[in-house]
Amino acid sequence: MRLTVNGIESEISSPPLTPLLHVLRDELDVTSPKAGCQQGGCGTCTVLVDGEPRRSCLTPVAAVDGASITTLEGVGEPERLSPVQAAFYEKYAAQCGFCTPGMIMAATALIDRKGGPVERDEVLEALGGHYCRCTGYVKIVDAVMAASRGEVGDVQDLPVSEAGEPSVEVHGSPA
Amino acid sequence: MAPQVLIPQSADEAATLYGDGEGITVFAGGTILMPELASGRIRPERALLLHASGLSGIRSDGGVIRIGAMTPVAALVDGPVPWLLSIYATHVADYEVRQSATIGGNICAPPGRESQRGDLGAALIALGARVRSAGKGGERTEAVEDFLSGDRSGRLVLEIEIDVDAARKSGASGKRRKHAHSYAIANVAIAERDGELRVAVAGVGPTAVRCRSVEASRDPQDVLEDVDPVDDAVATAEYRRQILPLLVREALDRLETE
């Protein structure tokens, strides 16, 4: 099996029924999709499969053999945030950040689909299956609407971690 | 032991590989099966994945709408299908789950532990839909209520058929948990064709049920002769018994005023 993840093609050796989520995280080391409920109910594992948002925990990798997958890593870079990422930053739409990868992927797909400003109820419909336990949703919805209207400035002062800074690894941590 | 994985490239190959279904677990959208697999509650011997079998799509064929088993629920939301089916498709899960969830998986869903499944069943029964399936003894086509109340194991669903003029009038009413995934407490679907009424209820037990007593009497209270509601994490059986006649009344009223 083969997958193109954020533009890079890889041969996949996980068994065919492995959830796409675990192929991304454990085989390809792409860790922005989070393992939340792993039952389809929370949304944080959402990635784009050929541009469409899908729950990676519900998707056997064999069913997307040959597909192009986009994760948060493929949406922007620390120095150059995508409009949705910049809006999340500006509007304080993330607190702990666990839901954020799925929220941003679903919001990015929504704005691509609509191709212009999105209304509040469209955001609620598109993000309705995504749970956030921190923000209360208001700031997330505001951020998505602002991004869709292009109302985001240049984010200049992002605290980007220095190369060489010790990275903290907790074995078995979902992050 | 790792399951053997079969990926048929056509409907015929799927039916051949399926055989009489012995030892086979069919994977459609996977929205029910993948959590079961991840938690170790199922350990398939042989997995038949249908994504490449060409069983997806809605086509109209003379007076009949044919919906492939692998058609995603999302395609029913604004697809060329009767209003009654669309409206129930809109309430299945959420935007992303509907892209993966299939109509075949919806009518083959095993009973849920916490909540009831198969929300499309009531609309399909009311619309007089038929299920074409393969398995032991070859292909057969039967009314969806017969499929649901019979032994579904050993059948591979290929297609759902609905007559284009299935409903001259239709009515729906339901109660759901206020929740992103709006799990059903009870759903009622009613369709009228040539003066004949078809009434069905879903979300109150393991499968959707056709309500022949209500069809005969048009008395909403008779729904409790047709269904035997269950307790689950979403609602109590008692609550379901209380609201069902009211929902049937509401759906009948909507039918009249349409």
Ligand SMILES: Cc1cc2nc3c(=O)[nH]c(=O)nc-3n(C[C@H](O)[C@H](O)[C@H](O)COP(=O)(O)OP(=O)(O)OC[C@H]3O[C@@H](n4cnc5c(N)ncnc54)[C@H](O)[C@@H]3O)c2cc1C
């Ligand atoms: C977050 C969440 C919310 C949900 N909300 C709802 C809801 O509101 N309403 C609702 O009805 N459901 C809901 N579901 C359940 C499920 O998504 C749907 O019932 C869906 O339509 C199942 O289809 P599937 O293709 O994903 O099934 P799968 O998981 O692939 O299969 C389900 C079952 O059907 C069998 N099967 C599938 N296709 C066939 C076939 N062609 N022939 C024979 N057997 C087959 C499988 O072997 C398995 O036993 C929800 C699920 C999730 C994860």
Ligand code: FES
């Ligand atoms: S981890 Fe996939 S939806 Fe929660």
Ligand code: FES
């Ligand atoms: S920011 Fe913590 S779950 Fe959403």
